[in-house]
Amino acid sequence: MEISKAELSSAAAASSGMGAQSEELMGAEVLVKALQAEDVKFVWGYPGGAVLYIYDAFYKQDTIQHVLVRHEQAAVHAADGYARATGDVGVALVTSGPGLTNAVTGIATAYMDSIPMVIIAGQVPTPAIGLDAFQECDTVGITRPIVKHNFLVKDAKDLAMTMKKAFHIARTGRPGPVVVDVPKDVSFKKVAYHGYPEKVEMRSYNPVRKGHGGQIRKALQLLLTAKRPYIYSGGGVLLGNATQELRTLVDMLGYPVTNTLMGLGAYPASDRKFLGMLGMHGTLEANQAMQNCDVLLAVGARFDDRVIGNPKHFAQNERKIIHVDIDPSSISKRVKVDIPIVGDVKDVLTELIAMIRESDTRPDAEALSGWWKAIEGWRSRDCMKYDRDNTEVIKPQRVVETLWNLTKDSDAYITSDVGQHQMWAAQYYRFDEPRRWINSGGLGTMGVGIPYAMGIKLAKPDSEVFCITGEGSVQMCIQELSTCLQYNTPIKIVSLNNRYLGMVRQWQEIEYSGRYSHSYMDALPNFVKLAEAYGHVGMLIERPQDVEPALREARKLKDRTVFMDFRTDPTENVFPMVQAGKGITEMLMGSEDL
Ligand SMILES: Cc1cc2nc3c(=O)[nH]c(=O)nc-3n(C[C@H](O)[C@H](O)[C@H](O)COP(=O)(O)OP(=O)(O)OC[C@H]3O[C@@H](n4cnc5c(N)ncnc54)[C@H](O)[C@@H]3O)c2cc1C
Ligand SMILES: Cc1ncc(C[n+]2csc(CCOP(=O)(O)OP(=O)(O)O)c2C)c(N)n1
Numbered sequence: 001m002e003i004s005k006a007e008l009s010s011a012a013a014a015s016s017g018m019g020a021q022s023e024e025l026m027g028a029e030v031l032v033k034a035l036q037a038e039d040v041k042f043v044w045g046y047p048g049g050a051v052l053y054i055y056d057a058f059y060k061q062d063t064i065q066h067v068l069v070r071h072e073q074a075a076v077h078a079a080d081g082y083a084r085a086t087g088d089v090g091v092a093l094v095t096s097g098p099g100l101t102n103a104v105t106g107i108a109t110a111y112m113d114s115i116p117m118v119i120i121a122g123q124v125p126t127p128a129i130g131l132d133a134f135q136e137c138d139t140v141g142i143t144r145p146i147v148k149h150n151f152l153v154k155d156a157k158d159l160a161m162t163m164k165k166a167f168h169i170a171r172t173g174r175p176g177p178v179v180v181d182v183p184k185d186v187s188f189k190k191v192a193y194h195g196y197p198e199k200v201e202m203r204s205y206n207p208v209r210k211g212h213g214g215q216i217r218k219a220l221q222l223l224l225t226a227k228r229p230y231i232y233s234g235g236g237v238l239l240g241n242a243t244q245e246l247r248t249l250v251d252m253l254g255y256p257v258t259n260t261l262m263g264l265g266a267y268p269a270s271d272r273k274f275l276g277m278l279g280m281h282g283t284l285e286a287n288q289a290m291q292n293c294d295v296l297l298a299v300g301a302r303f304d305d306r307v308i309g310n311p312k313h314f315a316q317n318e319r320k321i322i323h324v325d326i327d328p329s330s331i332s333k334r335v336k337v338d339i340p341i342v343g344d345v346k347d348v349l350t351e352l353i354a355m356i357r358e359s360d361t362r363p364d365a366e367a368l369s370g371w372w373k374a375i376e377g378w379r380s381r382d383c384m385k386y387d388r389d390n391t392e393v394i395k396p397q398r399v400v401e402t403l404w405n406l407t408k409d410s411d412a413y414i415t416s417d418v419g420q421h422q423m424w425a426a427q428y429y430r431f432d433e434p435r436r437w438i439n440s441g442g443l444g445t446m447g448v449g450i451p452y453a454m455g456i457k458l459a460k461p462d463s464e465v466f467c468i469t470g471e472g473s474v475q476m477c478i479q480e481l482s483t484c485l486q487y488n489t490p491i492k493i494v495s496l497n498n499r500y501l502g503m504v505r506q507w508q509e510i511e512y513s514g515r516y517s518h519s520y521m522d523a524l525p526n527f528v529k530l531a532e533a534y535g536h537v538g539m540l541i542e543r544p545q546d547v548e549p550a551l552r553e554a555r556k557l558k559d560r561t562v563f564m565d566f567r568t569d570p571t572e573n574v575f576p577m578v579q580a581g582k583g584i585t586e587m588l589m590g591s592e593d594l
């Protein structure tokens, strides 16, 4: 970890002749100034040799709080959770080599869900790059496929502008993670600092915000003459802060609306016009409406395979598709659309709403009433029913529903890990507000739940933050319970412990004739004692009648992190379910369909 003499002398030589003027700063100091200029409040990170000058610069400032995690993966997840909840750019700092490789899962997770982040990675000194130096890895090469952009800073003079570009790229257009690779000598070298750049221009990067007026007009015509219209909204509505515009549009038109897993909260789940989530574990009514609509308005949603199911089945019904997306490469990627509108969802919806206000045409009330009748028919099947009154075993859905009932009037944030519990959280917690549901959809990364929760709790200290998890996922970043204690981020962990990698077990039951190959979670730790060992409160809940009292008790412990180990029905499956290769309306509704 020590700075070698060679490193010091080569960096000193590089910076000699520049004089010791007061505006001269070390690269590391320029980097910290850049973060301050970007109004960064928190950085999650883990130190190592290559970033020690940067850590030294952090030591000398007091506007940015650095959070020392226990694993670099969690640093990126925590910053990512913070970004999802606040809309700001999340920042993580890792050292070279293993620090960076540990961060890779976090970066890929943010990339798949289009989350704005800047990840600063230390690198070996520039003269050592390519020489198999200690803790060297090809950061730019390793991260290239999982970043929106990456930079290797070769000269400290470029640091300020590179940081400016990194933040600009991360937060504009389709957001995404940007990696800035900073060799150790670059962080050590002194350069003249003329202040943080005010403007940034990149010839080849000019994301379009405003949609094409002619295309929006065409969309308007289609929408207002539709007989069976449907609005399919996704994560882009949250990323583009266009929740209000979406709500106004739906209210003006009176059309049914669905959200993807990533879009939950963009439209209030408690409104009748909301048909629930669509897709593999969506509601019957949401999927039927998707299949049977005649005009589909897709906003900030990318026709994921979990939403479309078998594309051939999806194409069997004819419908006109309008697709609003800021990324032209998202359009007609998986499903061919009729009216592409490239632009920011907020700008486009604002224009569309203005055009509807001006238009003399009104939605076809008679056709709409028939369409709603069909939808109510599907809805009356009550596809989300489950054995709610079971007194023998805790049904996982009941835990989530109880949590929702208790917290629906408070400003609660819900994170989840990946698996069955994630789907039950999405189905049974009814999100009415944006950015309250924080989960990994695109990469489906087990282990995000605790880091997401602790990242959010720092940003929203007055809000309750719950992490709905499984006993499998929670063990992937459980070491962060230690970070929660150190930084006083009291979160509530709701572990739906079914003693199985439940989602895997479910697939093995349904698709592999019940051959449960390595999906049973044997030799689990005593989570109550584990929580206590980390300085927190642990609770074991085994009976259905104890679910509500336990949640109430945990909420009362406002200043403590509480780990609730709910022993849930190990055989429960997530329904409805669209099996691999099936169409979105070819759903399994319950165990009776197996
Ligand atoms: C176990 C598991 C099960 C799952 N089951 C389901 C399921 O049943 N249903 C489901 O929906 N998903 C499910 N998913 C999630 C799924 O894999 C995808 O992550 C999700 O469907 C993608 O959501 P989205 O289309 O809203 O796109 P996102 O990934 O949120 O992408 C957002 C889109 O909006 C665009 N965009 C971004 N910003 C703007 C802006 N300002 N203006 C305009 N456009 C913008 C982007 O370019 C992108 O195309 C599951 C995931 C897991 C792990
Ligand atoms: C890092 C990672 N490894 C493997 C998987 C595949 N996978 C998806 S869900 C799941 C099981 C999750 O088990 P648990 O956390 O107990 O949740 P449950 O499904 O039982 O609710 C697995 C292994 C994944 N999504 N992420």
Ligand SMILES: [Mg+2]
Residues within 6 Å of the ligand: 419, 470, 471, 472, 496, 497, 498, 499, 500, 501, 502
């Ligand atoms: Mg499990």
